[in-house]
Amino acid sequence: MAKKTTVKAGGKAAAGKTTKKAAKPAAKSTVKASKKATAPAKKKQSFGGLSEEILLRMHNLMVKSRVLEERLIKIYKAGEAYFWIGGPGEEAWGVALGMLARKGSGPENDWLHLHYRCTPTMVALGMDMIDSIRLMMNRATDPSTGGRNFSSHYCFPQWNVAPVTSPLEVQYPIACGTAHVQKRAGKGAISIVTGGDAGTAEGDFASCLILASRKGQELPMLITVQNNGYGISTPYEGQHGETNIADRAAAFNIRSRVINGNDPIETYLALKEEMEYIRKTGKPSFIEAKVTRLYGHSSADGANKKPHLFDPVLTFEKNLIDAGILDPKAAKKIWEDYEAEGVNAQEQARQEPVPTPESVWDHVYVNSENADWRKF
Amino acid sequence: MASIAQAIRMALHYGEANMGVKDIFGQDVGAPLGGVFTATQGLETAWNSTLDERGIISMAMGIAMGGDRCVAEIQFADYIFNTIDLLKIAGNTLWCTNGQIQLPMVVMTPVGAGIFGSVYHSHSFDAWASRLQGWKIVMPSNPLDAYGLMLSAIEDPNPVLYLKSKALMRHKGDELIPGEPADEKELKAMIDKPVQNSEGWKPRWPELEKYMVPIGKGKITHAGEHITVVTYSRMVHLCDEVAVKLAEEGISVEVIDLRSIYPYDWPMIKESIEKTGRVLFVNEDTEVTNFGEHLAYRATQECFYQLMARPRVLAGKNLPGIGLHPNLEKNSVPQIHDIELAIREVVAEVP
Ligand SMILES: Cc1ncc(C[n+]2csc(CCOP(=O)(O)OP(=O)(O)O)c2C)c(N)n1
Numbered sequence: 001m002a003k004k005t006t007v008k009a010g011g012k013a014a015a016g017k018t019t020k021k022a023a024k025p026a027a028k029s030t031v032k033a034s035k036k037a038t039a040p041a042k043k044k045q046s047f048g049g050l051s052e053e054i055l056l057r058m059h060n061l062m063v064k065s066r067v068l069e070e071r072l073i074k075i076y077k078a079g080e081a082y083f084w085i086g087g088p089g090e091e092a093w094g095v096a097l098g099m100l101a102r103k104g105s106g107p108e109n110d111w112l113h114l115h116y117r118c119t120p121t122m123v124a125l126g127m128d129m130i131d132s133i134r135l136m137m138n139r140a141t142d143p144s145t146g147g148r149n150f151s152s153h154y155c156f157p158q159w160n161v162a163p164v165t166s167p168l169e170v171q172y173p174i175a176c177g178t179a180h181v182q183k184r185a186g187k188g189a190i191s192i193v194t195g196g197d198a199g200t201a202e203g204d205f206a207s208c209l210i211l212a213s214r215k216g217q218e219l220p221m222l223i224t225v226q227n228n229g230y231g232i233s234t235p236y237e238g239q240h241g242e243t244n245i246a247d248r249a250a251a252f253n254i255r256s257r258v259i260n261g262n263d264p265i266e267t268y269l270a271l272k273e274e275m276e277y278i279r280k281t282g283k284p285s286f287i288e289a290k291v292t293r294l295y296g297h298s299s300a301d302g303a304n305k306k307p308h309l310f311d312p313v314l315t316f317e318k319n320l321i322d323a324g325i326l327d328p329k330a331a332k333k334i335w336e337d338y339e340a341e342g343v344n345a346q347e348q349a350r351q352e353p354v355p356t357p358e359s360v361w362d363h364v365y366v367n368s369e370n371a372d373w374r375k376f
Numbered sequence: 377m378a379s380i381a382q383a384i385r386m387a388l389h390y391g392e393a394n395m396g397v398k399d400i401f402g403q404d405v406g407a408p409l410g411g412v413f414t415a416t417q418g419l420e421t422a423w424n425s426t427l428d429e430r431g432i433i434s435m436a437m438g439i440a441m442g443g444d445r446c447v448a449e450i451q452f453a454d455y456i457f458n459t460i461d462l463l464k465i466a467g468n469t470l471w472c473t474n475g476q477i478q479l480p481m482v483v484m485t486p487v488g489a490g491i492f493g494s495v496y497h498s499h500s501f502d503a504w505a506s507r508l509q510g511w512k513i514v515m516p517s518n519p520l521d522a523y524g525l526m527l528s529a530i531e532d533p534n535p536v537l538y539l540k541s542k543a544l545m546r547h548k549g550d551e552l553i554p555g556e557p558a559d560e561k562e563l564k565a566m567i568d569k570p571v572q573n574s575e576g577w578k579p580r581w582p583e584l585e586k587y588m589v590p591i592g593k594g595k596i597t598h599a600g601e602h603i604t605v606v607t608y609s610r611m612v613h614l615c616d617e618v619a620v621k622l623a624e625e626g627i628s629v630e631v632i633d634l635r636s637i638y639p640y641d642w643p644m645i646k647e648s649i650e651k652t653g654r655v656l657f658v659n660e661d662t663e664v665t666n667f668g669e670h671l672a673y674r675a676t677q678e679c680f681y682q683l684m685a686r687p688r689v690l691a692g693k694n695l696p697g698i699g700l701h702p703n704l705e706k707n708s709v710p711q712i713h714d715i716e717l718a719i720r721e722v723v724a725e726v727p
Contacts, residue, residue: 106443107443111441111442142474145473146475148471148472148474153472155476155477162441162477163476167461167465172434173434173435173438175438176434176435177435177436177439177441178442180399180435180438180439181438181442184398184444191438203430204431204434207430207434210428210431211426211428211431362471363470363471364471364510365470365510365512366475366478366533376640376641376642
């Protein structure tokens with residue numbers, strides 16, 4: 001049985017602290033009025049010229065991601081998982097990123113070096129809810145880690161999704177390696193790397209900027225930072241002297257910009273433009289996206305919703321409804337259907353096997369050779 | 377005969393020409409220098425990285441993840457320490473991803489004392505490396521093994537750490553690498569970059585053949601009956617020298633060159649200990665929590681009732697560094713007389 005989600009369609013949204021300009025594309029028309037009054041041309045213009053199909057798909061995936069994340073938190077709170085960390089609040093950024101990446105395996109497709117707040121991107125790439133839930137519940141069926149790692153530590157080689165690691169920021173220079181391979185392959189594919197604002201203090205972040213920007217050897221990389229204003233409990237001001245993190249890219253002659261990552265349209269358009277630039281020139285580009293950290297850092301700090309923060313999913317939904325692009329009933333059904341899918345997935349995952357004790361020796365080496373020294 | 381540096385160079389050439397190696401990189405690895413020990417001179421795919429050890433290891437991981445083969449170099453093992461967590465990640469990636477992501481990459485780095493390299497050019501890394509789960513670790517003692525182990529490292533689907541002794545870089549063996557010209561001068565003229573007028577120089581590679589030294593297989597370099605000495609890399613030569621000397625007195629020493637730190641050739645060690653009843657483990661990493669201690673522990677567990685004397689570890693002293701003055705260096709890592717003394721002691725011990 002599907003339970004009601006904690007989030008209601010069309011709920012009130014407040015502008016977040018880090019949000020400079022929240023999306024206010026549509027007129028404040030009522031749903032009824034907008035239904036007949038809004039002409040497609042006007043809608044297109046108001047929503048950055050994006051097609052209704054893209055807008056609705058984006059909304060759908062954002063809802064799916066939110067419902068999934070909230071399901072994961074519920075699983076944690078019910079004591080069915082040890083730890084939760086994830087990215088509710090980053091749907092506008094993450095979904096657009098996942099929609100735009102060239103998905104597939106091999107150097108002709110994009111590589112994604114993600115961090116632990118990238119469930120929205122995975123959902124947009126096509127990850128099933130249950131595969132995130134299997135990871136959360138440490139099932140042997142978890143396709144990312146076989147029950148070995150934390151929630152949101154995804155790995156999907158079939159889509160060039162590199163394993164998410166716990167050590168912060170190491171993904172940045174690793175991405176330079178895949179970008180190097182892609183550059184050699186010459187098929188216009190790029191390496192995309194994401195990470196948090198506090199993590200940019202790690203030296204690996206600088207390693208990446210340096211490796212990506214060497215004159216004549218620039219790498220086709222989309223280097224991004226999701227700036228949610230915090231590193232666990234340390235506020236942005238606590239570790240940054242620079243005005244924008246993106247300013248650091250400028251020092252390496254890397255083209256850069258700061259965007260409102262809470263606005264799916266601004267995000268989609270910016271990502272599209274930068275990806276095209278990278279594919280065309282083979283050079284890196286840098287995006288700092290200001291985003292919301294809606295449920296705090298992780299289960300370590302309670303994983304409770306911060307209702308005062310800007311909610312990109314509810315705001316976007318409201319805007320679509322106001323513009324007559326989305327029917328409120330249809331919106332409600334999307335939430336309910338995904339909620340039901342999440343509940344069913346949890347129930348299924350619960351029945352699935354957990355890793356066996358002997359499996360600790362699996363995959364230490366390729367083909368599990370020589371794993372146990374007692375057996376040399 | 378090729379030196380170890382030349383042997384590595386030839387192996388890397390073989391790797392890039394025949395085994396799909398597409399990047400050989402690190403600090404000063406590319407032209408014009410070709411590595412501070414010249415091990416990468418004249419190679420087609422060699423390039424200079426940024427002066428950033430973490431960047432080098434990360435880059436290698438990304439290249440391997442992206443599906444290409446690479447050999448990365450850390451200029452001196454002394455500077456690999458700031459990459460430990462990346463080495464951990466490279467080693468645990470297969471396991472963490474439940475077998476999905478393989479990282480077939482080679483990292484090579486010069487290790488150890490013996491060249492009066494003082495505090496930051498004398499570190500050992502074998503004991504540290506033995507704790508990097510998921511890696512294979514090899515440590516050749518002669519040019520032929522250096523060649524064969526490099527080819528095995530390149531071919532292996534796992535990350536492999538290739539530790540090369542700084543002191544042995546100019547060491548010449550007594551066996552030819554398959555395809556190597558017998559005349560040393562001829563080889564030099566073919567593959568060593570001239571010191572002067574090297575503008576436009578290109579190596580002429582000999583017709584090298586594939587020759588593999590399997591990872592995990594040791595080699596008995598001196599057969600004997602009275603005591604087993606298990607060692608690797610530079611210490612092999614010191615132990616062999618002592619074995620030859622003591623043979624004249626009727627003390628018969630069996631020296632095992634382990635060649636691989638992990639996986640290691642336990643069957644060879646065990647069989648030898650069962651024959652001799654006595655064992656000494658020799659290496660130059662520091663003595664507290666030394667890899668030899670693991671082997672001594674295992675020998676005690678599995679060969680206790682065959683042992684005629686307590687197993688012993690002879691290793692570098694537990695010091696913060698190796699001092700530059702010869703008196704300091706020589707009193708920090710095992711020397712010939714230390715090895716001789718230790719062997720005599722173990723052999724003299726009666727139950
Ligand atoms: C190298 C490293 N140091 C410390 C930690 C512990 N840690 C986990 S998340 C986090 C804060 C990360 O902050 P930020 O990069 O801003 O990301 P976000 O807050 O968005 O998660 C820290 C310190 C870690 N995972 N890795």
